[in-house]
Each structure stands twice: as C-alpha cells, then as structure tokens.
Amino acid sequence: MHGRECSLLGVITVTIAIVAVLLYDKGSFPTKQSSLTKTNPPASSSSRPRRSKKRFANMSLEKLMEKFLEQSMEAEDNFYRLEEQRLQAEDKRREEEHSRELQMLQMLGQIFAGISTSSPATPQPSCIPQTNPTVPLMRPSFGNRNHPSALNEFASHSQPAGPGLLMEEGDAKFIERSFSLGTAGMDSVIPLVRKTIPPLTSKKHKGQDGRIGIIGGCQEYTGAPFFAAISALKVGADLSHVFCTKEAAPVIKSYSPELIVHPVLDSPNAVEEIEKWLPRLHSLVVGPGLGREDMLLKNAKEIIERSKLRGIPIIIDADGLWLVAKEPSVIQGYQRGILTPNFMEFTRLYEAMHHEPLDSTDHKRSAQQLSIAMGNLTMVLKGEEDIITDGKNILTCSQEGSGRRCGGQGDLLSGSLGVFAHWAFNSPPDATKGMNPSLVAAFGATSLTRQCNRQAFHKHSRSTTTSDMIQEISSAFKKLFES
Ligand SMILES: NC(=O)C1=CN([C@@H]2O[C@H](COP(=O)(O)OP(=O)(O)OC[C@H]3O[C@@H](n4cnc5c(N)ncnc54)[C@H](O)[C@@H]3O)[C@@H](O)[C@H]2O)[C@@H](O)CC1
Ligand SMILES: Nc1ncnc2c1ncn2[C@@H]1O[C@H](COP(=O)(O)OP(=O)(O)OP(=O)(O)O)[C@@H](O)[C@H]1O
Numbered sequence: 001m002h003g004r005e006c007s008l009l010g011v012i013t014v015t016i017a018i019v020a021v022l023l024y025d026k027g028s029f030p031t032k033q034s035s036l037t038k039t040n041p042p043a044s045s046s047s048r049p050r051r052s053k054k055r056f057a058n059m060s061l062e063k064l065m066e067k068f069l070e071q072s073m074e075a076e077d078n079f080y081r082l083e084e085q086r087l088q089a090e091d092k093r094r095e096e097e098h099s100r101e102l103q104m105l106q107m108l109g110q111i112f113a114g115i116s117t118s119s120p121a122t123p124q125p126s127c128i129p130q131t132n133p134t135v136p137l138m139r140p141s142f143g144n145r146n147h148p149s150a151l152n153e154f155a156s157h158s159q160p161a162g163p164g165l166l167m168e169e170g171d172a173k174f175i176e177r178s179f180s181l182g183t184a185g186m187d188s189v190i191p192l193v194r195k196t197i198p199p200l201t202s203k204k205h206k207g208q209d210g211r212i213g214i215i216g217g218c219q220e221y222t223g224a225p226f227f228a229a230i231s232a233l234k235v236g237a238d239l240s241h242v243f244c245t246k247e248a249a250p251v252i253k254s255y256s257p258e259l260i261v262h263p264v265l266d267s268p269n270a271v272e273e274i275e276k277w278l279p280r281l282h283s284l285v286v287g288p289g290l291g292r293e294d295m296l297l298k299n300a301k302e303i304i305e306r307s308k309l310r311g312i313p314i315i316i317d318a319d320g321l322w323l324v325a326k327e328p329s330v331i332q333g334y335q336r337g338i339l340t341p342n343f344m345e346f347t348r349l350y351e352a353m354h355h356e357p358l359d360s361t362d363h364k365r366s367a368q369q370l371s372i373a374m375g376n377l378t379m380v381l382k383g384e385e386d387i388i389t390d391g392k393n394i395l396t397c398s399q400e401g402s403g404r405r406c407g408g409q410g411d412l413l414s415g416s417l418g419v420f421a422h423w424a425f426n427s428p429p430d431a432t433k434g435m436n437p438s439l440v441a442a443f444g445a446t447s448l449t450r451q452c453n454r455q456a457f458h459k460h461s462r463s464t465t466t467s468d469m470i471q472e473i474s475s476a477f478k479k480l481f482e483s
Contacts, residue, residue, distance in 0.1 A: 084280075087205065189395060193444035194481050195431040196423040197236070210237035212418040213281040214288060215265070215274070215300050216319070217244025221289030222251040224318060227408045227466050228288040228415030229259050234473040235416040235448070241281070243274050243303075244289075245296070270299040275306050282422040283313040287320025288411045297323045301330050308334050313421040313438075317414035321345040325352040333375030338421060338438050340380040340414050346370070363387055364394055378438035380417075382410065386446040390436050395443050399450040402457035408466030409449065416473070417445035444481070451476040 059067075198209050212232040217225035225248075229240040241260045242252055249263030264273040284307050286300055300323055307314055313336040316324055321341050324331055325348045331337040341349055350358045350366060353373045358366055364387055371379040371391035381387040385398040424437035424444075432440045449469075455476055456468040 087207070088279075090205070189435075189440065189443045190447065190480060192432050192435060192440045193420070193424075193447075196420070196427040196437070196440060196444070197481055198423060198426075207238045207280075210419050210422050211239040211241070211280055211282050212237045212415070212422070213241045213243060213274075213277065213284045214415065214418075215243050215284065215286040215303055216288040216290040217242055217248040217252055217265070218289060218291035218293070218296060219245065219247050220291060222248045222255070223408055223466075224289030224411045226252050226255045226259070227411035227470065228285050228317075228418070230256055231412045231415035231470060231473060232285075232419050233258055234470060235419045235477065237282075237419045237422075240415075241277065243277075248289075265296060265299060271302045271306070274299075274303050278307055278310055278312065281307075281312060282426075283315065283418045285315045285317065285414045285418045287316055287318040287323075288414060290319035290323075292319055292322050297326075301327065304330050308337075311336060313338070313418075313425055313441075315340060315414050315417050315421060317341075317410060318345070321349060325349050328353060328374060331374070331377065334377065336421075336425065336438070338378040338380065338417065338442060339374070340382065340410065340417065340442075342382050342410060346381050364389070364396070368394060378436065378442060380413075380442045380446060382413070382446075386442075386450075388439055388442045388446065390439055393436070393439060395439055397443055397446040397450065399447045399454075401450040401453040402464070404453065404457050404462065404464045406465050409453065409469065412452065412466060412469055412473075413445050413449040416448055417441060420444040447480055448473070448476055451480055 198204075200209075210232070212229070214225045214229045214232075216228070222244075225242045225244055229242045229252075233240045239260060240258070241262060242249075243262045243265050244252060245266040246263040247266075249261045252259065253261045262273070262277070264270050267273060284303075286304060290296055290300055297319075300320060304314060304316075308331075314331065314334065315338045316331060317340045321339060322345075324339065325345075328349075331339070339349070346367070347358050347360075350370050353370060360366070363381060363383065367379050367381045367387045368389050368391055371377055371389045376391040378388065378390045381389075385396045388395040388397065420441035421438065424432060424441040427437065452469040452472040453464070455472040456464045460468050
C-alpha cells in the first residue's frame with residue numbers, strides 16, 4: 001500500500017515536472033541519456049540544456065507523458081521486486097526463529113517426559129494415537145508404500161485405545177480408528193485442528209497466514225472458483241488467487257474485489273505464467289469450475305507437477321478429479337495431496353483404479369482401498385458422513401448438517417481445506433499429535449462446511465444456497481474452533 005502510494009506520488013510529481021518544463025522551457029529532463037552524460041561529459045555544459053530542449057521539443061506532450069509513465073512503472077516494478085525479496089527474507093528469518101523455538105520446546109518436552117515417567121502415568125485421551133516415546137519427535141513420512149512397515153506405521157507407534165476395529169484384507173492388517181464429532185471425535189480431532197490454527201497477532205505481515213491459489217474457472221463455471229477462493233479468505237487466508245480462463249476472469253472479478261484474478265489458464269504460456277506465482281503460494285486447490293476441455297486439463301496437470309516439486313499441499317476437487325481418473329499418476333503417492341470426491345467422482349476414480357465396479361455397501365473400506373491404491377493419498381469421500389482416510393487411519397465426520405444439498409457446497413469445502421492444509425503442514429508435529437496433517441486439515445474443513453450448512457439451513461431452510469453458507473463461515477469457525 002505504502003509503496004503504491006509512493007509510486008503514484010512519484011508519477012504525479014514527474015508529470016507536474018514535465019508540464020512545468022514544457023510551459024516554462026527551462027532546465028533539462030532526468031532521462032537515462034542525461035545520466036550517461038556524467039560518464040561522458042559534453043564539450044560545454046551550456047550546450048547540454050539546449051540539446052535536451054531540442055530533443056524534447058520534438059516530442060509531443062502525450063509521448064513525453066507516456067515515456068515518463070513507463071519509467072515510473074518500471075520503478076514501481078523494481079520496488080515490488082525488492083519488497084518481495086525483503087518479505088521472503090523476513091519469512092525465512094521467522095521460520096528459522098520458529099524452528100529454533102520448536103527445538104527448545106521439544107527439548108523441554110523430553111525433559112518433562114523424563115520427569116513424568118517417575119510419577120504415575122497421566123491417561124491420554126483415548127482416541128488420540130500415542131506416539132512411542134522412544135521415537136524421535138519428527139514429522140513421520142506418511143504413506144510410503146515402498147517401506148514395509150509403512151502401512152502400520154501409525155498403529156505400531158501407538159497403543160490401541162478407544163474405539164478401534166481390526167480389519168484384515170489379504171496380508172494387510174488395518175487399524176481403523178473411527179472418530180465421530182459429538183462423540184470421541186469432538187474431544188480428539190477438533191482440539192488438534194485448533195492447535196494448527198495460527199493466532200492472530202500484530203507481529204505478522206500480510207500473507208503469512210496463507211496465500212492460496214485456485215486453478216479453475218472457465219466459460220461455463222465462474223461460481224465454483226469464486227466460492228472456493230472467497231471461502232479460503234473467510235476462513236483466514238490473507239490472499240486468495242484465482243487462475244482462470246480469460247473469459248471467466250472479468251466475471252469472477254466482478255463478484256468480489258477481494259480476490260486476485262489471473263486470466264491466464266487458457267493462454268499459450270499458461271503454465272509459465274502460473275509457475276511464476278508458485279513460490280508465493282502456500283497451497284493449491286485444483287479443479288473447482290475447471291471444466292473438462294483437454295487444453296485446460298493439460299495445463300492443470302503441468303501445474304500440479306510443478307507444484308509437487310515445490311512441496312505445495314494440493315487439494316484436488318471437481319474437474320481436477322476428472323483429470324486424476326484419467327491420469328492417476330499425476331498425484332499418486334504425493335503425500336501432500338488431498339482428494340475430495342463426491343460420490344459420483346469417487347465411483348469414477350475407484351473404477352478407474354480398480355477396474356471393477358464399486359461395492360457401495362462399505363464406503364469406509366472402499367475409501368481406504370482407493371487411498372492405498374493412490375499411494376496413501378488422503379481421501380475425503382463426501383456424503384451423509386464424510387469419510388477421511390490416508391489408507392491407514394479413518395476419521396468420519398458426521399457433524400450435523402441438513403437435508404439441503406446445493407451446488408457449490410463442495411467448493412466451500414475445498415477452498416477452506418486449502419487453508420487448513422497450509423496451517424496443518426506448517427504446524428509443529430506435536431500440534432497434530434503425530435497424526436497425518438492432511439487428516440487433521442480435512443477434518444477441520446469438513447466439520448466447518450457441515451456446520452455452515454446447518455447454520456444457513458436454520459435461517460433459510462429450503463432456500464439455502466452456498467452464498468448463505470459462506471455468510472456463516474465466521475460464526476461457524478468461532479463455534480467450532482475458538483469457543
Ligand atoms: N456455480 C458454479 O459455478 C458451480 C460449478 N460447479 C462445477 O461444475 C463442474 C462439474 O461438477 P459436477 O459435480 O456438477 O459434475 P457432474 O456434471 O459430473 O455431475 C453433476 C451431477 O449430475 C449427476 N450425475 C453425474 N454423472 C451422473 C451419472 N453418470 N449418472 C447419474 N447422475 C449423474 C450427479 O447428481 C452429479 O452430482 C465442476 O467444475 C464444479 O466445480 C459445481 O461446483 C457447482 C457450482
Ligand atoms: N447427505 C449429506 N448430509 C450432510 N452433509 C452432506 C451430505 N452430502 C454432502 N454433505 C456435505 O456437503 C459438503 C459438500 O459435499 P458435496 O457432496 O455437496 O460436494 P460436491 O458435489 O463436490 O459439491 P459441488 O456442488 O461444490 O461440486 C461436504 O462437506 C459434505 O459433508
């Protein structure tokens with residue numbers, strides 16, 4: 001803001017200067033050429049203003065203004081480039097500080113753990129998997145299927161407690177932990193979500209709590225990317241970017257001045273244009289309103305590939321899942337990937353992966369199988385109850401919603417999940433008690449979406465729309481995570 005004001009002031013000042021010079025025909029202009037004259041001094045200093053005058057006298061006022069505006073814009077660009085570098089350095093410094101604090105806390109935790117072993121054990125909440133005290137406090141690598149012990153990693157580090165069900169499938173044994181809001185889940189997973197939410201403090205600068213990108217928005221669908229992007233902002237992201245087609249951009253912009261809209265998704269160099277922004281993004285939501293045109297899917301695929309290289313959490317929804325059904329390898333095995341299929345999308349994906357019809361009698365088992373087939377990717381199967389699994393653990397979210405199902409509700413979910421995912425992956429491992437951050441984030445987003453649905457339905461009943469639900473984000477968030 002400050003920089004932009006300065007630049008505008010600069011433009012105005014320069015413009016006044018030109019007009020003054022032209023009117024009074026005195027002095028010379030500070031062009032590049034005039035600064036060069038310092039290294040190659042002219043024969044006589046008196047001839048300099050005259051040459052300069054002649055040069056500018058040949059230019060129209062309009063041309064001059066254009067030239068100076070151009071220079072001023074260049075200066076502005078430089079200013080922003082430097083500012084971005086400064087912010088990045090600042091981010092890095094804070095991250096280092098944060099990790100130092102974390103190490104201290106971990107050391108203190110280990111010291112206290114040592115002390116507490118000599119006193120009677122404090123019972124842990126029954127449904128939170130307890131980490132083995134001999135295992136170093138590190139973020140576990142979730143879902144490495146090539147690792148023989150990976151499948152039961154969570155189970156082997158935990159003491160089975162609370163509601164657990166042992167299922168067998170061939171040689172594989174899965175510990176299913178089923179958490180439901182209102183019973184065990186409310187007491188166990190919601191507190192973990194809370195711990196990942198960054199506190200609002202005056203110490204932070206704009207952007208630190210989340211810069212989210214949405215890949216989607218085409219001629220047919222402008223609502224979906226808008227819903228996802230505005231939900232991300234309302235949940236607490238600082239900046240929300242939409243990368244959509246040229247045609248969709250003015251429409252999305254017109255819905256909200258809050259969003260940053262890039263009309264690049266169908267441009268010939270779409271991937272390069274979007275890649276420029278990747279270093280600034282904390283998470284990516286691919287698919288809301290993307291459409292199924294080959295060129296758009298191809299661009300989305302390439303953007304996913306490049307985001308993976310940067311370790312950006314990627315949420316894939318809607319038409320992004322159409323792409324995954326066609327080319328599962330695009331996200332298979334990426335541990336920061338989360339898929340959010342509705343039942344139709346899930347069926348499509350399942351059948352593409354397993355080459356057999358879906359047995360719809362046991363959704364949990366099918367979701368778990370699909371997650372495993374996708375390399376222990378986190379799967380959020382939406383429905384009467386939302387099933388969240390990384391193949392090893394299953395959470396179910398049955399927060400009370402309503403009977404109303406309007407289009408766009410899933411976009412609210414995926415947009416908010418973009419933020420929760422950034423927060424969860426950015427939190428120290430003990431915030432999620434060793435649980436896969438994707439699971440915690442997904443649980444936060446599904447409970448929030450359902451709570452919004454419930455509150456909006458209470459006010460609007462049959463007429464409830466996604467916009468009504470978005471209006472409820474603030475109070476639903478407070479109720480679930482801040483009360
Ligand atoms: N306002 C907007 O711009 C919205 C755009 N949306 C976008 O719309 C695009 C398409 O998503 P949809 O979920 O509508 O996808 P589909 O067009 O595949 O499905 C629409 C609905 O049609 C039915 N259906 C689909 N296939 C069927 C089949 N084989 N047999 C029987 N019924 C079937 C299901 O009820 C399904 O929910 C996505 O990009 C999505 O993001 C949605 O998010 C809704 C809101
Ligand atoms: N039967 C249901 N009862 C309660 N909540 C539900 C039900 N079905 C879906 N939901 C909730 O609605 C949210 C969105 O799921 P939905 O199945 O509508 O997604 P979608 O079809 O992908 O949405 P979109 O219209 O945005 O594409 C989920 O968080 C889910 O919890």
